[in-house]
Amino acid sequence: MQLGEPSWREVLRFAVFCRSLTLVLQVLTRFLGSSTPVVYWFPAHLLQDWEPLLWPRETMPEKVPVVCSLLGQETLKNPVWGLLCNWRACSGVTRAILSYFLSYWLLGLLLHCNFLPWT
Helix, strand or coil: CCCCCCCHHHHHHHHHHHHHHHHHHHHHHHHHHHHCCHHHHHHHHHHHHHCHHHCCHHHCCCCCCCCECCCCECCCCCHHHHHHHCHHHCCHHHHHHHHHHHHHHHHHHHHHHCCCCCC
């Protein structure tokens, strides 16, 4: 063995350390994501305060279109579809929240299907 070359024990220790660290991080993020509703309450609170499309009809401005061009429906059962269909009419806060959750979902879908660590 030459000077500066790691032994097989050092390589094994490093591999076990890296795997245990990623395992702990994945388990912690899954526990926090599934058992802490505050993570979802805060964006919901921001959407309720900043998005006129989610307000009752009597307080909603007349300029906002109601029809979803993607689905061809007047009344949508899911408010998220209504926000996505009226993307241009949404506020900046709503766009940021929707972009975060959609990118998290898409990135998680792509990475998980390729057996990469993603929670």
